[in-house]
Amino acid sequence: MPIxxxxxxxxxxxxxxxISSWDxxxxxxxxxxDVLVAIETDKAVIEVEAESAGTLGxxxxxxxxxxxxxxxLIGYLLIGNETIADLPSAKVSGQAAATPAVLNGNPxxxxxxxxxxxxxxxxxxxxxxxxxxxxxxxxxxxRIADQNQVDLQTLNGRGPRGRILRADVxxxxxxxxxxxxxxxxxxxxxxxxxxSQIRKVIAQRLVESKQNIPHFYLSLDCxxxxxxxxxxxxxxxxxxxxxxxxxxxxxxxxxxxxxxxVKAVAKAMEQVPQVNxxxxxxxxxxxxDIDISxxxxxxxxxxxxxxxxxxxxxxVSISSEIRQLAATARKGQLQAHQYQGGGFTISNLGxxxxxxxxxxxxxxxxxxxxxxxxxxxxxVKDGQLAVATLMNLTLSADHRVVDGAVGAQFLSVxxxxxxxxxxxxx
Amino acid sequence: xxxxxxxxxxGGPGGYVAAIRGAQLGMSVAVxxxxxLGGVCLNWGCIPTKALxxxxxxxxxxxxxxxxxxxxxxxxxxxxxxxxxxxxxxxNLNKGIGHLLKKNKISIIYGAAKLLGGGKLAIxxxxxxxxxxxxxxxxxHIIIATGATPRAIPGLEPDGKFIWSARDxxxxxxxxxxxxxxxxxxxxxxxxxxxxxxxxxVTVVEALNHVLPVEDExxxxxxxKAFTKRGIAIKLDTRVLKVERHKGGLKVHLNSGNSPxxxxxxxxxxxxxxxxxxxxxxxxxxLENTAIELENxxxxxxxxxxxxxxxxxAIGDVAGAPCxxxxxxxxxxxxxxxxxxIDHVHPLNKDLIPGCTxxxxxxxxxxxxxxxALAAGHTLKVGRFPLSASGMAIASGDTEGLIKTVFDxxxxxxxxxxxxxxxxxxxxxxxxxxxxxxxxxQELMDTVFAHPSISEAxxxxxxxxxxxxxHI
Numbered sequence: 001m002p003i004x005x006x007x008x009x010x011x012x013x014x015x016x017x018x019i020s021s022w023d024x025x026x027x028x029x030x031x032x033x034d035v036l037v038a039i040e041t042d043k044a045v046i047e048v049e050a051e052s053a054g055t056l057g058x059x060x061x062x063x064x065x066x067x068x069x070x071x072x073l074i075g076y077l078l079i080g081n082e083t084i085a086d087l088p089s090a091k092v093s094g095q096a097a098a099t100p101a102v103l104n105g106n107p108x109x110x111x112x113x114x115x116x117x118x119x120x121x122x123x124x125x126x127x128x129x130x131x132x133x134x135x136x137x138x139x140x141x142x143r144i145a146d147q148n149q150v151d152l153q154t155l156n157g158r159g160p161r162g163r164i165l166r167a168d169v170x171x172x173x174x175x176x177x178x179x180x181x182x183x184x185x186x187x188x189x190x191x192x193x194x195x196s197q198i199r200k201v202i203a204q205r206l207v208e209s210k211q212n213i214p215h216f217y218l219s220l221d222c223x224x225x226x227x228x229x230x231x232x233x234x235x236x237x238x239x240x241x242x243x244x245x246x247x248x249x250x251x252x253x254x255x256x257x258x259x260x261x262v263k264a265v266a267k268a269m270e271q272v273p274q275v276n277x278x279x280x281x282x283x284x285x286x287x288x289d290i291d292i293s294x295x296x297x298x299x300x301x302x303x304x305x306x307x308x309x310x311x312x313x314x315x316v317s318i319s320s321e322i323r324q325l326a327a328t329a330r331k332g333q334l335q336a337h338q339y340q341g342g343g344f345t346i347s348n349l350g351x352x353x354x355x356x357x358x359x360x361x362x363x364x365x366x367x368x369x370x371x372x373x374x375x376x377x378x379x380v381k382d383g384q385l386a387v388a389t390l391m392n393l394t395l396s397a398d399h400r401v402v403d404g405a406v407g408a409q410f411l412s413v414x415x416x417x418x419x420x421x422x423x424x425x426x
Numbered sequence: 427x428x429x430x431x432x433x434x435x436x437g438g439p440g441g442y443v444a445a446i447r448g449a450q451l452g453m454s455v456a457v458x459x460x461x462x463l464g465g466v467c468l469n470w471g472c473i474p475t476k477a478l479x480x481x482x483x484x485x486x487x488x489x490x491x492x493x494x495x496x497x498x499x500x501x502x503x504x505x506x507x508x509x510x511x512x513x514x515x516x517x518n519l520n521k522g523i524g525h526l527l528k529k530n531k532i533s534i535i536y537g538a539a540k541l542l543g544g545g546k547l548a549i550x551x552x553x554x555x556x557x558x559x560x561x562x563x564x565x566x567h568i569i570i571a572t573g574a575t576p577r578a579i580p581g582l583e584p585d586g587k588f589i590w591s592a593r594d595x596x597x598x599x600x601x602x603x604x605x606x607x608x609x610x611x612x613x614x615x616x617x618x619x620x621x622x623x624x625x626x627x628v629t630v631v632e633a634l635n636h637v638l639p640v641e642d643e644x645x646x647x648x649x650x651k652a653f654t655k656r657g658i659a660i661k662l663d664t665r666v667l668k669v670e671r672h673k674g675g676l677k678v679h680l681n682s683g684n685s686p687x688x689x690x691x692x693x694x695x696x697x698x699x700x701x702x703x704x705x706x707x708x709x710x711x712x713l714e715n716t717a718i719e720l721e722n723x724x725x726x727x728x729x730x731x732x733x734x735x736x737x738x739x740a741i742g743d744v745a746g747a748p749c750x751x752x753x754x755x756x757x758x759x760x761x762x763x764x765x766x767x768i769d770h771v772h773p774l775n776k777d778l779i780p781g782c783t784x785x786x787x788x789x790x791x792x793x794x795x796x797x798x799a800l801a802a803g804h805t806l807k808v809g810r811f812p813l814s815a816s817g818m819a820i821a822s823g824d825t826e827g828l829i830k831t832v833f834d835x836x837x838x839x840x841x842x843x844x845x846x847x848x849x850x851x852x853x854x855x856x857x858x859x860x861x862x863x864x865x866x867x868q869e870l871m872d873t874v875f876a877h878p879s880i881s882e883a884x885x886x887x888x889x890x891x892x893x894x895x896x897h898i
Binding site: 144 | 767770836837838839863864865866868869
């Protein structure tokens with residue numbers, strides 16, 4: 001019996017994904033564990049592997065299809081000496097109509113009708129292709145959206161069970177920002193790039209954050225000369241090991257200011273635990289674990305993999321963990337549990353020479369730290385002009401959760417750790 | 427002092443529904459009722475008048491029996507039995523409300539409530555009803571659902587004999603020979619229709635230039651013709667100047683807007699009914715102890731029924747027009763759900779409240795009239811289908827009627843539906859559901875209507891709006 005290939009349930013809140021690519025063609029052989037298909041979720045690309053060796057018998061939902069619901073049948077894998085004739089869709093294609101059993105992908109059809117038609121034209125396939133497109137919107141909302149070039153996919157319905165109503169479309173039309181661009185597709189200077197799932201989620205979450213969270217900002221400069229000295233010393237003394245890939249001897253670690261900041265922030269959160277909280281409509285959620293999200297820029301957009309329990313980890317393990325997470329993120333291969341959650345985000349644009357910036361909070365977290373570049377600047381010390389390396393830290397905080405004084409206390413603890421790293425030992 | 431999560435003042439269709447919804451959501455609830463559960467609607471309005479109109483409908487049918495091949499040699503009716511049946515119906519339903527409240531573990535407290543501020547209420551025994559069970563209550567939330575009372579015009583105060591209130595009109599002691607109905611709104615026209623069917627000489631005077639003035643003009647005109655054909659005299663643009671009482675009845679002085687200011691008519695009638703609007707029941711509620719504000723006797727509320735006083739809400743007639751039982755009930759549910767933070771509670775869209783007038787013929791509508799839709803700037807597509815072209819209506823012998831639909835030409839939104847004819851008060855709900863679901867003409871056209879049925883005329887009216895009607 002052919003094996004059903006279904007849209008996997010990647011995480012609990014994942015209900016539909018985009019089929020990014022089929023890695024093998026129909027008729028091609030695969031070994032157990034070979035990648036069959038790549039699924040793009042809101043934050044990553046997940047690869048679905050073959051459960052057993054076989055031949056890809058049929059692709060029901062082609063690459064490039066968006067919003068395919070979890071558990072939808074997307075293809076069949078033939079095992080043993082099964083052929084295309086063993087596919088359930090093929091078995092019934094000689095019958096007048098597709099039966100419900102076939103729509104459910106149940107291959108145990110009792111039909112023994114001989115089959116000659118190619119599976120690509122069976123009614124089963126056509127029906128299956130249409131299923132994932134279901135979107136709940138009132139007829140009037142659909143028509144007004146259509147008339148005004150509003151993409152219903154980008155809207156959040158406020159009707160029962162998220163049904164999109166006329167008011168939602170009109171709201172989107174009045175807020176203009178996303179739709180004006182869509183309404184003017186023929187402007188010669190602009191080209192259309194369809195939103196990826198990641199881009200849509202980023203857009204939605206940022207708007208939600210800025211609209212719903214009362215942000216306030218605290219900013220200070222830290223002298224990082226002694227921190228830089230410490231990191232230099234640690235890195236210089238890093239033991240070397242053989243890189244099996246290159247055959248070269250390489251240092252086992254190279255600690256960066258960012259690695260240090262993850263540790264320092266986690267330690268500061270231990271001292272000011274209010275920062276490690278989330279607002280909910282009914283209660284304040286205080287988190288026990290200190291999990292730090294690190295913003296990583298990828299081609300597809302921003303993603304924030306997490307260093308869990310960062311307060312309990314040493315600098316070297318934090319460093320290697322961040323390196324691995326960033327690499328996985330850039331390949332689009334992060335697992336949902338690697339980026340969902342976290343109690344605090346660090347976003348560092350220092351490598352671009354940015355002096356300072358204010359970041360948008362990553363809900364449900366209450367704070368995000370924006371880190372600028374370390375630059376030599378004149379400072380006044382004991383009435384004398386001197387040169388120091390200054391780095392700006394700007395904290396964006398959710399005022400519902402963190403009051404000004406609490407945020408300031410957190411930032412001053414953090415500054416102490418950054419300016420005299422020895423305090424981390426205490 | 428007993429305390430509750432929710433105290434509802436008034437056990438009418440707004441109050442008891444709000445109370446039950448509150449109980450369903452786990453609140454401890456009390457209803458304070460000064461008179462009878464079910465309010466005016468159940469005891470002295472919607473329900474008993476429908477019972478009377480059913481009797482009138484039967485008389486009308488008997489009069490037409492010959493048309494259906496039935497010979498009725500003689501028939502008679504007993505007004506007191508009709509009234510008795512009407513009272514029995516009200517009584518049954520009233521008991522039903524009591525059971526529903528008990529089933530939902532809601533305390534029923536008979537008495538008049540007075541707000542003391544800070545969530546406190548004083549209960550005093552209402553005259554002639556059961557003694558108050560509690561002197562003072564404490565409530566986290568208070569919903570005022572005290573309803574409204576017919577507006578009394580100075581000099582025309584009901585005396586129960588010559589000048590009737592609506593209550594007198596539904597419990598007549600005798601059949602008057604002639605009757606003047608002041609006000610051609612839903613209540614006035616229902617009484618006019620009832621007494622006309624019983625053979626009373628009925629005259630309706632209306633200050634505005636249409637009967638059922640809130641309805642679509644085309645439907646109003648259709649109704650005026652239908653009522654006139656049945657023998658009701660209708661005087662539009664006419665006001666009652668004064669009424670002189672004498673032994674045999676009333677001499678009514680009328681002033682018609684069409685004649686010079688000093689010109690006036692006189693009319694001799696035995697009785698008259700005043701049905702010229704209602705006033706909110708807010709007296710002796712203790713509103714002076716709160717921040718609640720009034721507007722034309724009605725309590726000012728926001729879209730969630732909240733008053734200017736924290737944790738005090740008002741629903742139904744006392745919170746303003748339209749004074750309809752189903753509007754009150756819905757406001758009650760919305761209010762209680764909002765208090766409990768239920769997801770997806772939406773403020774009531776008044777364009778989605780159907781309005782029905784019973785009698786013969788019936789009138790029912792939802793949404794914008796053609797004129798209001800034009801005034802709102804819509805470009806329209808209007809469909810009409812006469813019941814005289816409906817197979818089912820012809821088979822039933824009820825061919826007098828019209829189904830009118832009003833669409834926005836650009837979006838296809840169903841802006842309004844206006845119906846007149848037999849039983850259209852049941853048909854209207856199809857359009858109300860459609861409108862609530864935000865359907866366009868396309869879904870209505872794509873809907874399969876059963877044949878034969880009067881509702882096919884709904885389909886045809888929609889098709890007609892797009893010049894696609896089949897049967898006309």
